[in-house]
Amino acid sequence: MLERDVEFRERQKRAPLYEQLERHAKHRPHPFHVPGHKMGNSFDNHAKNRFQDILELDVTEISGTDDLHQPQGVIAEAQDLAAQAFHAEQTKFLIGGSTVGNIALIMTVCRPGDKILVQRNCHKSVFNGIMMARATPIFLVPAVDLATGVAAGVRREDVERALLAHPDAKAVFLTNPTYYGMGIDLAKLAATVHRFDVPLLIDEAHGAHYGFHPAFPRSAMQEGADASVQSTHKMGTAMTMSSMLHIQGERIDRERLFRHLAMLQSSSPSYVLMASLDVARRHLVLEATEEWNRLLPLLDKFRERLDRLDWLDWPRLSTNSVYATLDPLKLFFHLRTAQFSGFDLQKWMEKHGIFSELADDSHVLLAASTGTASRDLEALCRLLESMAPQVEPGEERILLAGVVSSHYLREQALPMHEAVDCPRESILLEQALGRIVAEMVIPYPPGIPVLVPGERIDEESLAMLKELARGQTRFHGVQDDQLQTIQVLR
Ligand SMILES: Cc1ncc(COP(=O)(O)O)c(C=O)c1O
Structure with a gap:
């Protein structure tokens, strides 16, 4: 290992915010501050045991715990470590999910009436951000993956054409990867967008793990985006609602961005959630690789077994794909049978204790992570295999999601x-x-x-x-x- 890498890992062993909260709790202080449970001293009796350890960390802005909106101490240090780990110049912790990061970014780059190029198949938070900014969206229609019928990413030529047609556009806002794990060649796209000297903003809600293992695509920051928003709670191990916003370069007015974040985020951000970001970053850097090294071969074997089921398929990257990258952790099943729907399969799974991300008429999406155990995959595999004798491969279901994704404008x-x-x-x-x-x-x-x-x-x-x-x-x-x-x- 290079000396630089050794130094990096050594520094990344710290989790300054989490450590401070732990230190504080150990001193058994007398908390005369909010929240009213006073570090767990008073709480619903039935639930207390389950919550207790967490409540001890659930403090507020007191000496030593820093302030998310004016970070100078342990939160600043934790964000700096995150920036270093995620290849950003600066990172901000988001309490309120990627939702708040997307909205703040759009409100930062757009003033009322300004145009923004935006992928039509983006999350509702992006549309909400555009409305809050009173901006004018110029929609980019994504390419549709014919094999599964779902929207993948936008084409670089379409972005370039839109930039030529709208030279006054203030930014390009894209989602990469999609919920289904499909992504585009971001490095090439960033180069194109930057030729027009506008910022490229990426909703990377589903890519917090990108860039941390050779089996995963590189992250938006690594590929040259100006800002990215990641739901560290989705594909990383942070607690729900804990996300990060990463920035680099000069194209984004950081002062304006931070002002918007301060307006949109609670003045009492949860220390438990912020600390969960601190340790999720440490886990990604120091522990996750080993866990993925165990998981990825299991996923390969799992897919090999399922390959025998001709009523089931999933996206496979090829030279003809409309996407350039695929997240191996997304199990996106496409049903090739008319006998039951994705909704039926989802219900069937739930009867067997298997809970998925989403279903539609012809698909079921499941997300694996470092938290996925071989027993989870075995249960899923057995259930799908057990259905084989009952299922005749039949006519393709009507690709409802394809219909949804092909007529956006x-x-x-x-x-x-x-x-x-x-x-x-x-x-x-x-x-x-x-x-x-x-x-x-x-x-x-x-x-x-x-x-x-x-x-x-x-x-x-x-x-x-x-x-x-x-x-x-x-x-x-x-x-x-x-x-x-x-x-x-x-
Ligand atoms: C593509 C995409 N962007 C943004 C979000 C919002 O993320 P969060 O739930 O962290 O607010 C989601 C949530 O599902 C999403 O799928």
């Missing part, structure tokens, strides 16, 4: 932020053709809007929504989550 009759504030009414979905939608219609997961406020409901979108509503899709953003009715402008 509709007539934008009004800007999103104006449409959400217009007088509205609820009407039957059946009667919505030609009306302007007032709400975001998001089948969830994966959280990609089929319609955004201000768009006119056309025949395609109506047919798609009816089909989704007939299935068991849950909708976010809408008043009627069964989507029997829809909110439109009056």
Whole structure:
């Protein structure tokens, strides 16, 4: 190992924020500060035992614990260590998920009316950020993976064309990888975007582990993006809601960014969540590689076994793929049978104690991580194998997700932020053709809007929504989550 690497690992052994909280708890202090449970001294009796260890770390801004909004002590040190580990110049801890990072970035680069190039199949937080910034999105339609029918990434030529058509655009905002683990060649894309001297912002919510093992793609920071937002709680080991925002270069006004973060994040950020980021970073650097080295061959064997099931398939990277990278930790199954749906398979799995990320009509997505044990994979494999005799490979199911992902652009009759504030009414979905939608219609997961406020409901979108509503899709953003009715402008 190079001397530089030894030094790096030595430094990364520290977890300054977590260590400070532990030290403080050990002294058995008299806490006359919030939160009112006073480090676990008072708590619901039934739940106390389970929460106790964590409550002792759940303090607030007191001497020694630093302040997320003005970091100068242990939080600053923890963020510096994270920046070093994630190849960033600067890293900010996010309490409130990647959601808050995406919104803050968009509000930083866009002033009201400014254009931003944005991938249509992005998370709702990106659309919300655009509305909050009162910006104008220029949508980029992603390529569709024909084998699975889902949206992958945008094409570099499309981004370049859009930049030429909109030289006043303030930034390019993309999602990489997708929920399904598909990614594009970010290094090439970054070079293209930077030729126009605009920042490339990446929602890397599903890529906190990228760059930490040769089996994974390189991270957005390594590939030259100006900012990336990672849900460390998704593919890393931080606690839910704990994410990070990484920045490098001069294209982003950091002062403005930090001001927005301070406005959007709680003035009482959870020390437990922040400490979980500190130790999740240490785990990724020092321990995860060994765990992945055990897991990755298990995943290879698992896929080998499943290869015998001709009713089941998954994305495979080839020279013809519309994506350039694939996350080996995502188990994204595509059903090649008409006998049951992805929803049915998901329910069947749940009956056997196996819980997945999402299902739609023809897919089930499961996410593995360092926390996935061989017994988990064995249980999943056995269940899928046990179905083999009952399942005839049949006609391909209609690729509903493909339909969803292939028709993203509709007539934008009004800007999103104006449409959400217009007088509205609820009407039957059946009667919505030609009306302007007032709400975001998001089948969830994966959280990609089929319609955004201000768009006119056309025949395609109506047919798609009816089909989704007939299935068991849950909708976010809408008043009627069964989507029997829809909110439109009056
Ligand atoms: C692509 C993408 N971006 C952003 C988010 C929001 O992340 P968080 O849940 O950390 O707020 C999600 C959540 O599912 C997501 O899938």
